[in-house]
Amino acid sequence: MLRALEIRDMLIIDRLELAFQPGLNVLTGETGAGKSILLDSLGFVLGWRGRAELVRAGADQGEVTAVFDLSPDHMARLVLEDAGLPVGSELILRRVNGSDGRKTAWVNDRRCSGEVLRALSETLVELHGQHDDRGLLNPRGHRTLLDSYAGLEQALDATRKAWTRQAKAERALATAQTALDAVRAEEDFLRHAVAEMETLDPQPGEEAQLDMQRRNMQGAERIREDITRARAALAGGAEQAMGDALRWLEGVADRAEGALEAPLAALERAMVELGEATAGVESCLDGLNFDPHALENAEERLFAIRALARKHQVAPDELAEFAAGLQTKLAALDAGAADLATLKADLYTANSDYAAAADALSAARRAAASRLDAAVTAELAPLKMERAVFQTAITDGPAGPEGRDVVAFTVATNPGAPAGPLGKIASGGELSRFLLALKVCLSKERNRGVTMIFDEIDRGVGGATADAVGRRLSALATGGQVLVVTHSPQVAALGAHHWRVEKRVDGDVTTSTVVPLDSAAREGEIARMLAGDTVTAEARAAARALLAG
Structure with a gap:
């Protein structure tokens, strides 16, 4: 869980300290107030590749510190151990960006590389939004997501072992054949x-x-x-x-x-x-x-x-x-034919074992794909996308240690329309709802200990649909942590913790800050989101109704 985020001299942020909580954390504010800067800063300390120029104008360097709480079985512990870094219940990431573009990072007060930061980020944070090419929109990760959803650890382990045995048998046969060919070339001399x-x-x-x-x-x-x-x-x-x-x-x-x-x-x-x-x-x-x-x-x-x-x-x-x-x-030459026959038999057995394991894995994936498709379809109806079709496409691919299936999540937004990749077929609002529905289904089986961030995933929806989006975000946050940047009052009202991002101009200097909201301030912020610049009594009443649930 992300417990704290401290930002200094990044873009238009002078100094900012945020203390996040478990559950659903919402960040609201007017367009251009700096909500995206928060995500840019978090991505920076996590080693993500983003904007090149992040240091605030006039500052020598910008700095971001993020503090995470780690459970005893958190995957980040393995990354830390592999990198030879201190491991404990608290993880402190700090990264500095000099005005000359040079970047330096520390993990628990130890210098580390950007590669280590990115490896840690894979276990700490998931970002979901319209431009998310790291998570659900990346087809390279769809097979892993499906396997995790289906709980195929044992089938995967059996397939990996069968692949290893097959590769070992292939190497043994190739080595013996090469050696025999070399000996045969000098048979007369021998x-x-x-x-x-x-x-x-x-x-x-x-x-x-x-x-x-x-x-x-x-x-x-x-x-x-x-x-x-x-x-x-x-x-x-x-x-x-x-x-x-x-x-x-x-x-x-x-x-x-x-x-x-x-x-x-x-x-x-x-x-x-x-x-x-x-x-x-x-x-x-x-x-x-x-x-x-x-x-x-x-x-x-x-x-x-x-x-x-x-x-x-x-x-x-x-x-x-x-x-x-x-x-x-000479003895090897004389016995070579018999040895080759034995090795060929071993390879045949290894090939058969791998084929059986890969076939069983494929069958399990196809069964899981049907369950996932049905689950996502059920989630789409409350999101006002009952006519859309979600399908997990499984096709044959090159054989490997994790089978020979290529998995891709596809959608068709209207009946009879051709299905295609999520990021290419769905519009902005539709994509956000597809991602949310898929995430809700997948998160029933995984992601404990991972902070999920949704960047304006409710864009393009309102009314009952926005309420459905908020309720699903709230469900995702149960027992975990979700951060959502939103313009939807329905979503903001369902947050357990609420911050408002504000932009201030003092002379020629523009800064962005984040203010935690109490109950009264939340009512005013949600009323603003409903009514705009002029907050009316009706807007306040509507805000109270939303907060009351």
């Missing part, structure tokens, strides 16, 4: 490469091992001859000479009075070392023995591994992993 890899079967670390074996075998050829000679020398003269020397010395050792004990011990140790050296040399020679073809085989496999690595531009140790990747691609 099969040849996999067969080549399986034949060679390279293992991680094998290249380094083969290289070491190759170098060892190449080195063995060069040292074998010298090692063989050494073994012959050790096994021949050296061992025999040392053995002969040991026997000769042992034969005379007892006569040498101990002088040969040390040489004999050294010879014995030398014989042992000689034996170990001979054994080591023989072991080395045994290790150098290999198949004459082993070197050739090792070199052949080593060169094959290196050539395959160069061919596929990977390191030799990565060949096994590369081969596994090729086998995976």
Whole structure:
């Protein structure tokens, strides 16, 4: 609910503070007094696009502050949370327009953008009038209005989920088809490469091992001859000479009075070392023995591994992993047809589910459209438009997450006349009554917590019709808040709260102000609206009768 509106230096308003109330709030005044300025100022603080020049002549800047009360479940709270702005039971909007055209906005004392203001305004205020392209006259919102009227939240949720599943199935099939097409383009290469890899079967670390074996075998050829000679020398003269020397010395050792004990011990140790050296040399020679073809085989496999690595531009140790990747691609190719069949079946099921959900939603919308048409028709009769025809047209449109229906509210003002969009078929007065009748029907199901503003929606009607308009506005205000700018005394008399907009001229300065009216002042204002400049006793009596209901 809009609780307060403060305007400073906007157009012909110097300073103005208004405290609005729940229920039906009416603003009256002579033509040109400045009623439209109030709406322009409210639209400005809500971020609506309107007049370019709003700052009062001679002022450095204009400023508008609006204060709203928010219920615990008000939709504006979600907008505030999404924007990272403070959330509470009170919402304060302030916007400044500099004389240079620059605009700055605050929400609860935090700077914000015009986009945030406009998002908030969608949850706070609805403006209805002859030039309203934001609400009922905008065909883009008619489907949403119908869905809200019909309470189709569950059907909409089912359709959105089915659309999401369908889109997911389409993406999965397209991705798989693209991948399969790419693999098929290299099928011959894959099969040849996999067969080549399986034949060679390279293992991680094998290249380094083969290289070491190759170098060892190449080195063995060069040292074998010298090692063989050494073994012959050790096994021949050296061992025999040392053995002969040991026997000769042992034969005379007892006569040498101990002088040969040390040489004999050294010879014995030398014989042992000689034996170990001979054994080591023989072991080395045994290790150098290999198949004459082993070197050739090792070199052949080593060169094959290196050539395959160069061919596929990977390191030799990565060949096994590369081969596994090729086998995976080939397996995917072989299994691709089966996978595509499964994905196509999934898409068929998703398409069927979406079609069923969209069809159910369409049927619910058409049933709701019939109820809405009947309800609006019933409202038109008291508004002296019993011959007019209101119809909710539903046609096929592109499929989407909320179904495939295009919804438009159409009217025919006379029997047999072609139906068309609200804003193009109805005249000013007729349009106002159509909008009111439609709003009355729609508001039975929605708009709690939203301030509804009607800008001269009673234009072109009077008498009993104006009274019917006022009573419907009053009904709309029950449990909520309605602001109406009106020239109709019948409508003004039904208001719970009444303000008069006045224009004053002081020298060369023209200002507009708004005055709250008590019971006596209301009687005088309604009498003025009935009689014009000269208020007669009869006009006052008529005003009292209207106020008495």
